Amino acid sequence: MAKPSVSWARFIWNQAIIPKYRITSWLFTLNRNPTMDRMISWGLDLENCCLLCGSAPESRDHLFFVCPYSSLVWKAVIGVLGFTNPPLQWDYVFEWFVSPSFNRIQLAAVLQLWHGSIYVIWQERNARYHNGLTKSHWMLSQDVIKHAKDKSSAMRNCGSDLGFSLVAFWSTF
Template identity: 80%
Template sequence: MVRGGSETYFWFDPWTPYGVLIDYLGPSGPSDLGISMDSLVSSITQGSAWTLRPARSERQVNLHVYLTSFSPFPGSDAAIWKVRDSICANFSTKKVWQFLRMAKPSVSWARFIWNQAIIPKHRITSWLFMLNRNPTMDRLISWSLDLENCCLLCGSAPESRDHLFFLCPYSTLVWKAVTGVLGFTNPPLQWDSVLHWFESATSNQVLLAALLQLWHGVIYALWQERNVRYHDGLTKPHWMLSREVTKQAKDKSAAMRNCGSELGLSLVTFWSAV
């Protein structure tokens, strides 16, 4: 916010609606207006009037028109944040991001991905698979890479997102083992069917949060297992992955409780009774 202008550079501070003026008016701006590159805003005023050469372009006219809308007055200049013409008390990364990004309609599966009970790295992996952006074998081959499309977990079918989660015999065992801990004996195996199942699997929000913890955990663990097999040739039995996923869900719940989360407390109580 410009008051006296003694702390604001005319050419290099974004003190007008046109942003940085050297960018807006171009390299010829200083010579056209007769204002040196290191000038402060206060140096082009006399009392409450502006001392500018007559405008020689449409953009200079715009600047002249803007300057007639206010006059300098005594006081110190101050930096302010404005988002969509609204002055913010503090800088907010969230508000800036929402202003810059291209907004799209909400998707039905968002609440299953962006759940506070989920470990962050698990959420990101699941989100990428939701968009089908991770480099599974079928996608790598679609990029013209010379590879044999064979699932690294079972070795009996082409690898794709839908096969890995959870039509693959290996991943089926892991998925059924972790959902069995919660009392679900026959969970769906096909990707879209699993998402549809979450809508009606339970009305208990704590149980749903625990189920989502396991779903995200299994996706992450299976993808890690697949990558270790691809790069290092090492394998784990399915029961070991199931045990690790369940332990991670319990550890995440305890961490949430220790941070004062009510959901975390409910999840710890839930997991202690399972």
């Protein structure tokens, strides 16, 4: 028996996204990654404090992108495309994706940046948790943009029409 499709599936399972980014975003969409609030709900004795900003409890909704640190990453990344006031709350980001102002290529680029932001922010959070290492929000932002362009080039090199369109799109930025 087939399960009913969900409204967000096309934003997660997009071919323009790096596969490991898709998995991470999918798990966060389901709210299944081990954020502090979830680990505490499992009975672990932890202090629920965001490892990125240190000023609020850590949850998926805080990490993406209410947290002051992660919002700097998201704003810098999406700002490359000219968006100065992107949504910062999880549910509003999904609503933004269905905006009629995006054409197919613009949406693919926005999704590349969104997935990339989620991935690098989660990696940064884990590096701080496990190793005590930190990076600036600017370094993370630059990684996201570079990876989006690299994925687009890889798609083009495999003959993907979307890849050719994304490379042309990214060349204007």
